Amino acid sequence: MKKRVIISLVVIxxxxxxxxxxxxxxxxxxxxxAFANSSTENRVTYYVGEGMAYADSGQVSRAIxxxxxxxxxxxxxxxxxxxxxxxxxTQRHDYELAVEDFNRVIDLQPDFLAxxxxxxxxxxxxxxYELALADFDHVLGADxxxxxxxxxxxxxxAILGDYxxxxxxxxxxxxxxxxxxxxxxxxxxxxxxxxxxxxxxxxHAQPYALLGIIYSAQALDNxxxxxxxxxxxxxxxxxxxxxxxxxxFTFELRLDDGTWLxxxxxxxxxx
Amino acid sequence: MKRLTICLMILxxxxxxxxxxxxTSAQSEMTCDDLAPATVPAxxxxxxxxxxFAQGDQxxxxxxxxxxxxxxxxxxxxxxxxxxxxxxQHNDTAAEDDFNRALELDDASVAxxxxxxxxxxxxGNFGLxxxxxxxxxxxxxxxxxxxxxxxLVHAAERNYDLALADLQQAIVLxxxxxxxxxxxxxxxxxxxxxxxxxxxxxxxxxxxxxxxEPDSILNAQKRGLxxxxxxxxxxFWTPAY
Numbered sequence: 216m217k218k219r220v221i222i223s224l225v226v227i228x229x230x231x232x233x234x235x236x237x238x239x240x241x242x243x244x245x246x247x248x249a250f251a252n253s254s255t256e257n258r259v260t261y262y263v264g265e266g267m268a269y270a271d272s273g274q275v276s277r278a279i280x281x282x283x284x285x286x287x288x289x290x291x292x293x294x295x296x297x298x299x300x301x302x303x304x305t306q307r308h309d310y311e312l313a314v315e316d317f318n319r320v321i322d323l324q325p326d327f328l329a330x331x332x333x334x335x336x337x338x339x340x341x342x343x344y345e346l347a348l349a350d351f352d353h354v355l356g357a358d359x360x361x362x363x364x365x366x367x368x369x370x371x372x373a374i375l376g377d378y379x380x381x382x383x384x385x386x387x388x389x390x391x392x393x394x395x396x397x398x399x400x401x402x403x404x405x406x407x408x409x410x411x412x413x414x415x416x417x418x419h420a421q422p423y424a425l426l427g428i429i430y431s432a433q434a435l436d437n438x439x440x441x442x443x444x445x446x447x448x449x450x451x452x453x454x455x456x457x458x459x460x461x462x463x464f465t466f467e468l469r470l471d472d473g474t475w476l477x478x479x480x481x482x483x484x485x486x
Numbered sequence: 487m488k489r490l491t492i493c494l495m496i497l498x499x500x501x502x503x504x505x506x507x508x509x510t511s512a513q514s515e516m517t518c519d520d521l522a523p524a525t526v527p528a529x530x531x532x533x534x535x536x537x538x539f540a541q542g543d544q545x546x547x548x549x550x551x552x553x554x555x556x557x558x559x560x561x562x563x564x565x566x567x568x569x570x571x572x573x574x575q576h577n578d579t580a581a582e583d584d585f586n587r588a589l590e591l592d593d594a595s596v597a598x599x600x601x602x603x604x605x606x607x608x609x610g611n612f613g614l615x616x617x618x619x620x621x622x623x624x625x626x627x628x629x630x631x632x633x634x635x636x637x638l639v640h641a642a643e644r645n646y647d648l649a650l651a652d653l654q655q656a657i658v659l660x661x662x663x664x665x666x667x668x669x670x671x672x673x674x675x676x677x678x679x680x681x682x683x684x685x686x687x688x689x690x691x692x693x694x695x696x697x698x699e700p701d702s703i704l705n706a707q708k709r710g711l712x713x714x715x716x717x718x719x720x721x722f723w724t725p726a727y
Contacts, residue, residue: 249533249536250529250563253529256527257529258529260526260527260529260533261529261532261533262533263530263533264522264529264530264531264532264533264534264535264536264537264550265533265534265536265537266533266537267522267530267533267534267537268533268534268535268536268537268538268550269537269541272537272538272541272543274537274541277537281533281537
């Protein structure tokens with residue numbers, strides 16, 4: 216479960232790490248000479264390492280090249296190669312290519328839910344919300360304990376304005392992960408001082424932030440209803456609160472620009 | 487299932503790297519765990535090391551190779567590549583230790599002979615360098631790189647004929663290998679300078695080259711080739727009286 220969570224969050228973050236859109240070098244003939252006489256396994260792991268290091272250094276195109284060596288020359292059935300390349304394509308905003316790679320993964324390994332989850336995120340970035348919903352539905356249909364998919368589907372529902380469904384998914388994510396019990400424990404006023412926190416995945420806190428965003432959106436809806444009905448006699452404090460929220464949803468909490476997961480600060484780095 | 491586990495592991499690692507803070511700023515504090523989990527194969531670390539090396543980050547490359555060796559201390563490519571990174575950092579002792587260890591593990595490693603030969607070449611130990619490149623060629627007669635590098639030693643020793651022969655062989659073995667062509671040009675340039683010096687020795691002190699300084703001749707030749715103008719050669723003619 217932990218690994219799955221990591222994968223999903225990575226893709227979410229990939230969406231928000233807006234890197235430079237680099238020229239593609241896909242037309243060049245592939246040159247992958249390393250360990251040419253070695254075993255397929257050895258060559259694959261070598262290029263995985265190379266791709267990881269290039270990605271780590273921000274050399275997205277070179278990292279893509281490394282994974283292309285794997286899937287187009289060394290082992291066209293190597294699922295992690297497509298997954299990694301798709302993530303890099305996503306980072307480069309080459310969404311069509313990313314979807315192609317996720318499709319290839321699904322062809323090769325139809326039960327690999329991470330591919331559906333990640334493809335759903337790319338669809339969301341393309342504003343193909345129905346396709347995104349279908350992918351998250353598929354994941355949750357196959358594994359009702361897939362916490363990240365609840366979060367991601369909630370995002371889509373929120374973008375579509377279906378706050379009730381979004382809240383239901385987020386509450387389900389909290390319930391499935393058990394993070395609510397953890398929170399209750401670490402905030403228990405009777406907890407002896409100096410007690411060590413229980414181990415938990417900090418990424419499971421994400422639904423709380425998403426809920427906060429959605430409740431904020433609902434608050435804004437209510438403020439706007441009040442302001443519309445009250446007109447010039449409306450309370451200045453409500454005007455101010457509504458203006459503040461509207462500004463946030465126009466900029467850092469904008470729901471439809473594919474980056475708001477990040478601006479909602481659900482990075483594993485932030486913990 | 488094993489494949490899926492590896493997939494998840496690698497993706498997890500990739501994700502960690504993608505989202506990591508710029509770790510290169512704190513390389514001295516980095517450990518293998520910062521690069522990848524201890525469960526990955528040594529070849530993955532070598533791939534990482536090669537990528538860091540290609541970007542000029544020898545320190546991080548050395549860490550990656552060392553991590554590979556922590557996984558498998560008999561993995562020859564990690565010694566070979568780490569040795570070369572040490573060589574680039576002018577840490578000759580560490581470089582030689584790594585090349586020697588690689589050859590202890592695989593006495594037919596042409597890469598290890600080649601890189602140790604480069605170390606000896608950089609130190610001016612031409613005899614040892616020639617020996618290593620020749621051993622590499624012995625183990626792999628099609629190893630164009632060793633022919634090329636042996637040519638460098640010959641050139642450093644001013645044995646230009648031998649250098650030319652090795653370079654021609656490297657080109658024959660691998661026509662797509664660019665380096666020998668550049669080296670060939672450099673060898674011809676060195677031969678040109680020697681010839682100009684011989685001219686000066688015979689013509690006497692203060693005698694000017696017929697075509698001007700070597701750079702001028704080279705530039706005139708370049709222009710002549712570009713414009714199909716053969717007149718540069720007329721400068722050098724010798725009339726009969």
